[in-house]
Amino acid sequence: MNIQDYIGKIRTLLSYKVFTIITLLILSILIYGVLYYNVKPQTYNMELFSIADKTVRSPKTIEDEAKTNEERQKAADEVGRVYTFKKETLQNRVSLINSIFDFVNDVNYQPELQDKSKDKPAKKSDAEKLQILKSDLSKNVNEDVTKRIPDDIFYTLLKTNHFDLEQARDIVIQQVETMMDEKIRDDQVSQVRLKIADKINQSNLNRDLREAAVELGKYAIVPNDIYDPQLTEARQKQAMENVEPVKILQGQIIVQEGHLIDRDIYHQLQILGLLKSNPTVKPFYGLALFVLLMIAPIYLYIHNTSYPEDKKQIYLILVSFVFFISLLLMRIVGFIDSTDLPNLGYIYPAALAPMLIRIMLNERFAFIVTILLAACGSIIFRDELAGTINIEIAVYILFSGTAGILFLSNRNRRSNILQAGLFVSVINLMMIFALILLGNGQYSKMEYIYFVVFSIASGLLSAVFTIGLVPFFEAGFGILSTIKLIELSNPNHPLLKKILTEAPGTYHHSVMVANLAEAACEAVGANGLLARVGCYYHDIGKTKRPQFFIENQINMENPHNHLSPEVSRDIIIAHAIDGGKMLRKHKFPKEIIDIAEQHHGTTLLKYFYVKAKEENQNVDKESFRYPGPKPQTKEIAIISIADSVEAAVRSMAHPSPEQIKELIHNIVQDRLQDGQLNECDITLKELEVIKKTFCETLNGIFHSRIEYPE
Template identity: 50%
Template structure:
């Protein structure tokens, strides 16, 4: 009867997780669970007062709040009082000198081009013919074509003409004079309002230069053009200084417990505003706590959506994980809420009894550690609101810290060896952390508690840890069965050598068993190196060749002191026997109701690779044979773990066949196999990156080097005797 109920539950969950919009429903359900649980704890108290009336009671601020109006007013005053900041831009000197230099360089270039052109044209001029010349007007046109529009507009043609008519030596002298003058003047601060004075200084410097009149006038015009304001308004520095002044103003706070108005006091605008800020008015601001709760729920959902809606997650797997998460989360929140009701009978600090670590431990075991830590934070926040001891709008930070440390302790203490005894040990560890946290909080608060009170707290902390582990163990089979989950605990159970299928491999195909163990070692190390599931790869590798038990003698690792039966078979028949072990293994695993992950590993670990030996053997007799006839049917590896097992399977077999393996040979072989898989498109359907493949190759190499390490060659005993003689 129990089996039938489990089967119906599994069927229901399997149907739900393929429903297209189930994940949206789960997010809404999760939000509803949090809202309903926290609603009564955030519902605000209000007072009935009106502006410009007298209060009939003394009103005290129930919580601390910032007087934003007063704070902003003071901060704005400080912000506006800051003077503008200016900065000397030394890079302007370099830029403007480069402008002057480039103009002179273009003049030289234009003169040189004209000279070269005239020389070329006049080489063939006979006596009596007029020599070819380039006019100054043509040079001017060519020069202006090389200059920017700004320079063409602001520098006169007379200046360009004077430069073009000067010799190279005169140009060099004029350039040096202009550059020196500009450099000297612009080395000092030049505000915008003193820019004309700076231009006059450049002109004064150049006037004393020993240049002919027209060239001097040109140099002065270029110098005045080059000089610009270099002491400019620094927006960033000014804004930073203003912001610093703004930030230095402390917040104006309304303190919790502060008397806002005495009995009979006048409700002025200022007092009314303060009542408004602490949420004591019975108007729209009474909705603030609910808005805050909704915002907090949105933040929680955003974090969870970011995790569950990752692009690499398949829709049905996402739904599967989300349904499981919502179920665990709801059960944990329900336990917190139920136990919180005991606060109403004045049983204080009953929150220490909540087995909140159970939820975090179940999520770690069944989903992911990172998600478990995130959920621990969410439980701590929700718990601090639920156990706010009847004071709405406040947080019980003591219970929040207690929940947080207890939950994270449970997550971190669990490891890859999560057998039931380890879960019980984790419960004891959580209890110890709970007691330590209560002790720490008591000492920090410098509180005075009786021995009976402390004893009751410690007993509740101990019970919380133990109940968490017991409930975790109790819920695990339910979730594993209902959701078809391959948990760490389940993997460890399946790795037991006494499992019937592993015993079958060991007794019937010892060579295959040894090969599988080697593949498991390689796969686990490589998976852990890239962050994949190493334990799944290890245990799955144990079973990946279970299909070989059907015809063990046809596989070379099991052919001990027997004739190879393939010698008497055609390549086509041999191919059929070898290829069948993948489908035979998958069928055997299904028959024994093994996890789907193991079935996929057995079915996909060869992908659609080619049986090269039998293909080439067949091609010798039938040249027109097709490769597709000698390929595994697939599918190709769909996950990182299966792809790694696939590569490890080939690597182990190849290295075992090497006569004298060395580290260099091993690494070369590994990289060759990976390159061959890439070229054969065997890794196209899994999400391994090239960087991860490089890490996998290094991991395989290191593991195999440890197995095939060099050994010391000991001298022969006879040689030792000779030496001793």
């Protein structure tokens, strides 16, 4: 029992979705297990203030956020408070002092109030003047000076004559302008007020007026260099942004052997996840996401194909098996690479899986697998420092696998696999030296020899493993590869020789049908090679009684003339059954066996049915039908039509293109009406293309020829 049979048994127990989920889950676990060793960070059993028993290097570049924040706070603190020098403050204070003196003059020299009873001006008292002055100073101003300057100062100003008052004004304004021309902050106001008081006290004003001038001067002094919180915040923010992040660089020595593990070192070990007491789990989450991204393309591609569910399951198992084998080989090479031999990863047979998938399935899926393996290789063959990926080996695997796929694209013989391996070796060698030159690497002579040996060995191992595994997959999974089909089409195959020697007419008929079927299959996107090879063997059952089939009756009487219709019917129908048995005996692929058994479907043997009806009107029509089953695939349906078309056209003496076209149309319509095409996925549009292709092929075979004179 092969793997295909086991899958069939499991499929009877599980639905397609459940089977697919279980398979992908197992593959995911296997991939995760293979890659786990490479992403697992190395941890150390180190304690704070202990002595390091080994030198520890940083496995990756990471930002020390705590240290970065500390440095940024230092930069912000160094900025300090930002002040803005407001020059307009000087002018405002000078204007305020001038206003005070102007109001004093206005009060002193405004017209006297009239005394109505005595009809003469009434003289204002000092209290009235003070009240008027304070009222004027408190009107329509942003700053009420009356609350800051004592009343005795205003009394002094009101008592002073105009000349001395103007002299005091000039002295106060001059000193205010001198003092406030410089920057004055909050904490400097007291000092400057003492200074301006000292300057005014040196003037020749009388004592009372000098004291009033000192008080006005001190009052005029205010901060003009003002703290700006918004600008301070902006400057601090800019200073913090200018601080580069503090990073622990990959390869940087965290602690040397024999050194004390202080708080800074312990902190760095913590954030790197190198302590057994505080390991990091991020790589494991990353690996899970990576595995999901690996599985998704495999599932989506197989799910979106037009294969039946049983085929999809077989292909899923096949791809999973090939993928895991490749990963296992990669893991083995990666393990050896981590010991003594440098750059041993280049010996990995990178083209193995791509070539196997190309041979077993198709090019597109092979390219997908190549990309996925390149991604896995970048992790498995990572550098000594964990946390990095090896881009060079990923590019190497990608080009190596692509080379194997492209070389096998139009070459379908098993011998071409070894040639493909040599071609891959050349590409490997060129890619390695391209990477060396791009990186300006310096290597010893022995290392260059290693590179050459590894690259050649990689290509040859890919070819050898592919040649060895292809038969296993063909037999175990029931896969009918292109190479297998090419081998079956070899004229030296024992069964083809049997047809040629024992039933030459059938052989010729099979070749003609093969030409028709292959052209039609390729026209509608079906497997033309499968159709051709299937046609070669579809009538193998006729070799059991070749003389009972008209194409082999050369210069002999038709033996059916002496047999009853029922016996003739049994002989003709038996060739499909006998063909299936013979092909199974020789362990032929299921697809070829199906063609032999289904190419007649359940069609009616009209000739013998009519003949039997002439003898007995009550004859059962269904008993003169082939046992079937009806064609289950597009290829078998096309072969079924081509078989009838070729036999019918060959029976015509000199068929014209119009006759051929009409004949083909009638045969197709007959198959449709008889329901022979109901169980395959062929469409009416494709049938029109098939009819057109048959006409073109047959017109090329049965074209008119020039009659040469004797």
